[in-house]
Amino acid sequence: xxxxxxxxxxxxxxxxxxxxxxxxxxxxxxxxxxxxxxxxxxxxxxxxxxxxxxxxxxxxxxxxxxxxxxxxxxxxxxxxxxxxxxxxxxxxxxxxxxxxxxxxxxxxxxxxxxxxxxxxxxxxxxxxxxxxxxxxxxxxxxxxxxxxxxxxxxxxxxxxxxxxxxxxxxxxxxxxxxxxxxxxxxxxxxxxxxxxxxxxxxxxxxxxxxxxxxxxxxxxxxxxxxxxxxxxxxxxxxxxxxxxxxxxxxxxxxxxxxxxxxxxxxxxxxxxxxxxxxxxxxxxxxxxxxxxxxxxxxxxxxxxxxxxxxxxxxxxxxxxxxxxxxxxxxxxxxxxxxxxxxxxxxxxxxxxxxxxxxxxxxxxxxxxxxxxxxxxxxxxxxxxxxxxxxxxxxxxxxxxxxxxxxxxxxxxxxxxxxxxxxxxxxxxxxxxxxxxxxxxxxxxxxxxxxxxxxxxxxxxxxxxxxxxxxxxxxxxxxxxxxxxxxxxxxxxxxxxxxxxxxxxxxxxxxxxxxxxxxxxxxxxxxxxxxxxxxxxxxxxxxxxxxxxxxxxxxxxxxxxxxxxxxxxxx
Numbered sequence: 001x002x003x004x005x006x007x008x009x010x011x012x013x014x015x016x017x018x019x020x021x022x023x024x025x026x027x028x029x030x031x032x033x034x035x036x037x038x039x040x041x042x043x044x045x046x047x048x049x050x051x052x053x054x055x056x057x058x059x060x061x062x063x064x065x066x067x068x069x070x071x072x073x074x075x076x077x078x079x080x081x082x083x084x085x086x087x088x089x090x091x092x093x094x095x096x097x098x099x100x101x102x103x104x105x106x107x108x109x110x111x112x113x114x115x116x117x118x119x120x121x122x123x124x125x126x127x128x129x130x131x132x133x134x135x136x137x138x139x140x141x142x143x144x145x146x147x148x149x150x151x152x153x154x155x156x157x158x159x160x161x162x163x164x165x166x167x168x169x170x171x172x173x174x175x176x177x178x179x180x181x182x183x184x185x186x187x188x189x190x191x192x193x194x195x196x197x198x199x200x201x202x203x204x205x206x207x208x209x210x211x212x213x214x215x216x217x218x219x220x221x222x223x224x225x226x227x228x229x230x231x232x233x234x235x236x237x238x239x240x241x242x243x244x245x246x247x248x249x250x251x252x253x254x255x256x257x258x259x260x261x262x263x264x265x266x267x268x269x270x271x272x273x274x275x276x277x278x279x280x281x282x283x284x285x286x287x288x289x290x291x292x293x294x295x296x297x298x299x300x301x302x303x304x305x306x307x308x309x310x311x312x313x314x315x316x317x318x319x320x321x322x323x324x325x326x327x328x329x330x331x332x333x334x335x336x337x338x339x340x341x342x343x344x345x346x347x348x349x350x351x352x353x354x355x356x357x358x359x360x361x362x363x364x365x366x367x368x369x370x371x372x373x374x375x376x377x378x379x380x381x382x383x384x385x386x387x388x389x390x391x392x393x394x395x396x397x398x399x400x401x402x403x404x405x406x407x408x409x410x411x412x413x414x415x416x417x418x419x420x421x422x423x424x425x426x427x428x429x430x431x432x433x434x435x436x437x438x439x440x441x442x443x444x445x446x447x448x449x450x451x452x453x454x455x456x457x458x459x460x461x462x463x464x465x466x467x468x469x470x471x472x473x474x475x476x477x478x479x480x481x482x483x484x485x486x487x488x489x490x491x492x493x494x495x496x497x498x499x500x501x502x503x504x505x506x507x508x509x510x511x512x513x514x515x516x517x518x519x520x521x522x523x524x525x526x527x528x529x530x531x532x533x534x535x536x537x538x539x540x541x542x543x544x545x546x547x548x549x550x551x552x553x554x555x556x557x558x559x560x561x562x563x564x565x566x567x568x569x570x
Contacts, residue, residue, distance in 0.1 A: 046254035046287040046317050047080045047167070047244045048072035049280075069120075069128070070175040070238045071207050074167045075287045076252035080244035082162035085135055085175065086316065088240045089113050089145035089156045090309040092293055101331070104295040105306040108156040111182045112146040117239065119163055120174040125206025132176065136161040155312035159243070166247070174206070179237045240313050241289045253564045254287035255372075256314035258301065259323030262377065264292030267541055269508035269520035270492020270548030278438045278546060278554035279321055279374075286564055289317065297331060298324035299346075302353050311357075315366065319564060320358045321436060322351075323374035325404060326544065329397040340400035347404055348416075355420040359431035368424065368431030372563055373416060375405040375437045377554065379543040380456050385496035385506055386538035387460050389448050394455045395543060402453045408435050409452075434563050441557020442539065442550055457543060457550060460536035464493055468500075470515075471529035475522040478507075478533070481515050488512060492548030494538040495519060500530035506541030508548065 049072070074080050093107045115137070122130035137143030137160050145158055167173060246252055257263055257279050268276030280290065291310040293301075300306045301324060314320055325347060332343035351373060359368040378401065384391035408416045420433035437452070445454035470481040478495060490509045495517055497505045505527075507519035517535075527533075539550030546554055 044243045045076050045246055045252035046241050047074055047076050048242045050241050050289045068177050068238050069207050072242050073172045077169055078246035078248055080167045081247050083244045084162050085160040085239035086241040087115050087158045088309055104293050105300055108147050112144050113179045113181045114142050114144045115179050116142045117177040123174050133163050155309045157312055177238050253566050254317045255283050255319040256317040257290050257321045259292045260296050260327050261294035263323045264294045267508045267545040267547050268551040269510035278551045281551050281555035282558045282560050297327040298350050302350055315362050319370040321372045325376040329400045333397055343400045344403040355433050356423045359424045361429045367429035370431050372434045372436050375408050375439045376401045378443050378455050381543050389459055392456050398455050436558050438554035442554040457539045460538040462537045464535040466534045469527050469531045473527050476519055478517040484514050485512055493535050494541050494547050496534050497527050498532045502527040502531050508541055
């Protein structure tokens with residue numbers, strides 16, 4: 001990017017909210033907020049929890065029908081009727097746009113997809129022979145989502161017809177979805193995180209996917225259906241959300257989770273394959289949709305063309321969790337060379353823009369949303385796998401992180417909540433701003449004492465096992481044939497290569513057999529029979545992305561019941 005573009009970008013980033021408001025790109029989301037949901041059905045509620053990731057569908061070939069069985073549960077706290085699927089055909093790309101440097105950004109997929117879906121209300125994890133209720137799209141058995149011809153991505157979503165059913169609070173049911181695509185290589189945010197089966201990353205949920213024929217796609221036979229023991233890494237497509245109407249006329253509190261890799265891909269291997277993290281753990285009791293993107297910066301997410309489909313989809317939720325900042329800090333300070341104070345000034349302006357976009361009424365009778373801004377977790381490094389406090393060091397962007405978090409927490413008129421609420425003062429049916437502080441549960445000082453702005457993570461408290469690999473490891477496995485571990489016993493623990501080939505690597509454990517560990521992220525350097533190791537309860541395998549214990553601690557620091565209180569009158 002040229003020096004001229006950098007200077008222009010810096011000028012926008014460090015502008016005051018009033019100046020940023022006058023910039024067409026910066027105010028894009030706010031403008032769409034008044035019109036995007038004109039066609040919404042205001043009484044619809046998000047019913048279940050959708051926990052997708054992006055990217056896996058790139059393995060689907062042209063013309064392949066891939067049936068995915070997805071477990072849902074009615075989390076709305078009401079009897080839900082008239083269930084609908086919210087479908088999307090968008091993904092992501094590392095790209096530059098409107099002066100913004102190259103980074104992961106939302107983009108609609110370049111080719112059409114055809115969707116065929118059904119609900120399975122009486123099925124269980126082992127019984128897939130129960131009758132299915134087909135989903136219709138404008139009265140048709142399939143729907144085709146065709147990309148827009150617009151220069152930038154715009155919402156590529158479709159809402160199905162309602163399915164006549166009544167689902168009790170807490171009841172489980174399955175979605176069965178299949179697509180065909182005209183070309184290979186498309187990527188979807190709406191790719192199911194597979195948890196079927198009892199081995200590997202499986203949690204015995206009955207979920208899974210397999211390649212089906214056109215006849216099987218009609219869902220009128222059991223042939224080709226997914227078995228409980230289906231492969232764990234098969235790719236597939238599923239809906240962004242299940243929506244419905246509460247029989248008592250209420251609108252159920254629900255949350256759309258947006259952010260970077262800390263709440264998207266993360267490394268909480270104990271939760272499930274490429275899902276988990278503090279946000280999902282904290283808000284799992286409520287209906288939710290995961291709309292995060294690894295590597296995304298908040299400065300990009302507030303551009304209308306980089307968040308179009310997700311912004312539209314999030315409008316069905318009553319609350320929005322906005323968990324960005326780490327990538328903005330590293331770019332503003334590490335690349336642009338801004339001081340921590342300059343970077344934080346830029347980040348404040350962008351955060352207020354995002355808050356206003358979601359807090360403004362959406363149109364079509366829908367009120368604004370509760371905007372929950374998340375503090376930024378510390379990102380210390382460690383020389384010993386987080387075994388000790390002495391081995392940790394604060395990261396290079398700590399000063400900016402502390403300044404930004406202090407602004408978020410500030411209860412005065414100069415703090416985030418007051419400034420965000422002031423932007424919509426006097427606007428009928430506007431939302432409100434709140435703050436989620438995962439640092440309260442995870443962050444400690446140099447002495448290991450829980451302390452906001454302490455800058456460190458707690459150390460490991462237990463070493464579960466040590467040894468030397470027997471070799472024959474693969475990208476996602478680690479072997480020790482001398483062991484007799486309990487299957488699944490180390491799920492969520494952290495594996496550190498202490499010496500030998502691959503020394504210094506840390507990985508989260510997603511599952512294990514008697515002699516093999518399954519890791520969530522592939523090895524950079526493949527360990528061999530010279531590699532010694534230890535398994536601990538360290539809070540993560542790097543300081544940026546909390547592992548299972550780190551995610552649990554961070555989630556425990558959040559008062560979810562208070563944050564999820566509805567707006568007055570809802």
